[in-house]
Amino acid sequence: MKLNNLPSEFQEALPILKKIREAGYEAYFVGGSVRDVLLNRPIHDVDIATSSYPEETKSIFHRTVDVGIEHGTVLVLEEGGEYEITTFRTEDVYVDYRRPSSVSFVRSLEEDLKRRDFTVNAFALDETGLIIDKFNGLADLEAKLLRAVGNPAERFNEDALRIMRGFRFAASLDFDIEPDTFTAMAAHAPLLEKISVERSFIEFDKLLMAPFWRKGIKAMITSQAQKYLPYLENAHDNLQQLLDDLACNYHFKTSEQAWAALLLALDVKDVRVFLKAWKTSSQFQKDVEQIVAIYRFRLENELDKMEMYRYGSCLIEQAEDLRAGYGLPVDFKRIERLDKELTIHDKHEIVINGGVLIKELQYKPGPELGQVLKEIEEKIVLGELANDKEAIFDFIRKENK
Ligand code: ATP
Ligand code: MG
Numbered sequence: 001m002k003l004n005n006l007p008s009e010f011q012e013a014l015p016i017l018k019k020i021r022e023a024g025y026e027a028y029f030v031g032g033s034v035r036d037v038l039l040n041r042p043i044h045d046v047d048i049a050t051s052s053y054p055e056e057t058k059s060i061f062h063r064t065v066d067v068g069i070e071h072g073t074v075l076v077l078e079e080g081g082e083y084e085i086t087t088f089r090t091e092d093v094y095v096d097y098r099r100p101s102s103v104s105f106v107r108s109l110e111e112d113l114k115r116r117d118f119t120v121n122a123f124a125l126d127e128t129g130l131i132i133d134k135f136n137g138l139a140d141l142e143a144k145l146l147r148a149v150g151n152p153a154e155r156f157n158e159d160a161l162r163i164m165r166g167f168r169f170a171a172s173l174d175f176d177i178e179p180d181t182f183t184a185m186a187a188h189a190p191l192l193e194k195i196s197v198e199r200s201f202i203e204f205d206k207l208l209m210a211p212f213w214r215k216g217i218k219a220m221i222t223s224q225a226q227k228y229l230p231y232l233e234n235a236h237d238n239l240q241q242l243l244d245d246l247a248c249n250y251h252f253k254t255s256e257q258a259w260a261a262l263l264l265a266l267d268v269k270d271v272r273v274f275l276k277a278w279k280t281s282s283q284f285q286k287d288v289e290q291i292v293a294i295y296r297f298r299l300e301n302e303l304d305k306m307e308m309y310r311y312g313s314c315l316i317e318q319a320e321d322l323r324a325g326y327g328l329p330v331d332f333k334r335i336e337r338l339d340k341e342l343t344i345h346d347k348h349e350i351v352i353n354g355g356v357l358i359k360e361l362q363y364k365p366g367p368e369l370g371q372v373l374k375e376i377e378e379k380i381v382l383g384e385l386a387n388d389k390e391a392i393f394d395f396i397r398k399e400n401k
């Protein structure tokens with residue numbers, strides 16, 4: 001198959017392929033961008049694979065960065081862009097199921113394509129627009145099927161992350177998983193316990209954010225693979241419930257919201273412990289925890305100024321959007337209004353602070369001062385006290401603080 005019109009992202013990178021060829025090597029576009037152009041999907045990051053070894057690649061171009069030279073990847077800065085150029089590699093040997101124990105560079109394109117996960121991810125595209133399809137990926141694209149390259153059992157045994165990637169691509173592409181591939185995914189799912197949680201998180205997160213996330217979750221729970229992921233051992237029914245209860249056209253707007261929905265569906269008590277096990281950042285843990293807290297608060301209460309102030313409109317909107325997904329009543333106008341009515345959004349906006357009270361009203365540092373400041377903050381937020389030095393001092397004197 002030949003593409004007549006290469007999209008601009010490839011056009012711009014053609015001089016790179018040409019330079020490599022003129023130096024006596026082969027170079028092709030590979031990976032997700034080739035799949036995406038065949039599916040008429042927008043392209044991001046154009047990956048290039050070459051028969052030149054990393055040192056050889058570096059000698060061809062003026063400006064390069066060693067971004068992953070041990071894996072054969074050199075970043076080339078040219079034609080106004082950045083291109084990752086990776087030497088053809090054979091299947092890496094994954095001794096501990098975590099990371100490749102060695103990377104072998106080879107000169108053959110076919111060897112490189114063989115180590116790729118799914119047939120639709122194993123195309124190469126040359127300078128003339130010719131699609132090289134060694135594993136019948138075009139037929140699978142047509143049939144919207146995810147099929148492992150080669151023997152599926154071997155491929156998932158080599159790298160169990162491919163199991164997560166399978167669910168993720170089902171979710172992003174709306175593809176079904178070919179039956180033998182699916183059987184092998186389910187059979188090798190226990191190996192998910194051995195791969196790094198960070199890698200699983202990235203794929204799971206992409207799955208949740210994908211347009212057909214339901215399809216990914218459905219495939220995951222049908223295969224029972226969730227059993228081997230942190231704190232999801234017994235999650236089958238709760239995940240099914242999530243699919244049943246959320247509106248069928250619902251999409252998560254942010255990763256934080258998606259993970260909050262997951263935790264709510266699982267009725268997790270300690271959000272931090274769960275997300276720590278998934279090795280997420282503390283900022284992420286904090287934001288998810290707050291979305292969960294807002295959602296739970298809202299099951300029994302209306303939002304008011306104090307919650308607007310405490311959580312901020314961004315997290316509140318995410319929790320409310322999730323409520324809408326569950327068919328619960330929401331009032332975004334009210335949130336907007338409450339947010340507008342807030343005289344302060346942060347305690348640093350208060351015109352006085354502890355230092356001022358110590359200096360001007362002879363307060364002593366300590367818990368009592370903390371208590372007074374907290375009370376002032378609350379009164380200002382609720383609109384019961386003006387954010388004005390005189391008014392605050394009056395209040396302190398009147399209340400005999
Ligand atoms: P996306 O559009 O989300 O970037 P992608 O297909 O480009 O999807 P990447 O993770 O960017 O996925 O990987 C680029 C390519 O590298 C894949 O298309 C696939 O050919 C190969 N690949 C990546 N990870 C693996 C893996 N664990 N096993 C085998 N091949 C892989
Ligand atoms: Mg990619």
